Amino acid sequence: MNTDALRGHMDALLLSVLEHQPLHGYAIIEALQERSGGALAVPTGTVYPALRRLERIGHLTSEWATVGGRKRRTYRLTASGHRALEGERSDWREFSSVIGSVIAPRATP
């Protein structure tokens, strides 16, 4: 899929996969791929800066951990992040409904 079209929806995707479980960046990328049936191959150069941004604006917090000798930065939603996720879901419903109805084929006059 053309992941450039994700522009503006990345926050919703990231917050969604973090809703019920804290995860580190690498695992988030795998989760996105798995949840989308392989359609979402989001590059690290997109995900890591986006996570930092979400942390900066208070929707996420992070902690470093070492697992199997490797360092991970694990992110989890804040209260503000949970609220943001609700907003993103509602925005998505409106967005997809509006776009869908505009581009739906019409009967040829």
Place this chain on the structure above:
Amino acid sequence: MNTDALRGHMDALLLSVLEHQPLHGYAIIEALQERSGGALAVPTGTVYPALRRLERIGHLTSEWATVGGRKRRTYRLTASGHRALEGERSDWREFSSVIGSVIAPRATP
């Protein structure tokens, strides 16, 4: 609606409203607004450059006309534009299905 989220879907919207009828830019903006029930207020600074771009890549052609003393540039789909619209529709179906399924709420574990 946050029209910045339209990024990447503008082509689909413009090609859609031009599918069955040629229109000039100003009328395209009105058509988008009407078809979306008022949700899509796309500024001229977005639409006019986008139309020029679609013409440049061969999806549209344009002609100047004077109606009621005012000049209009009327756009219509080319064969390539019709094919592009089909592609955009198919891309949208995949896109909305993928995003929708990733951000859909899951049962709390």
Place this chain on the structure above:
DNA sequence: AGTCTATATGTAGACTCTCTATATGTAGAC
């Protein structure tokens, strides 16, 4: 020992598109 793959994070710079703001001009109403 050396190489390869998977795991793991990060930055720099390019790129594209949308936005805001501004400019220009006609027609018709008040």
Place this chain on the structure above:
DNA sequence: GTCTACATATAGAGAGTCTACATATAGACT
């Protein structure tokens, strides 16, 4: 004479995604 609707256009700002590269550990395999 001014205001609103109609009509097109450009410059520059801004945001977020991409590609490409840099770094590092663990474990398997040769």
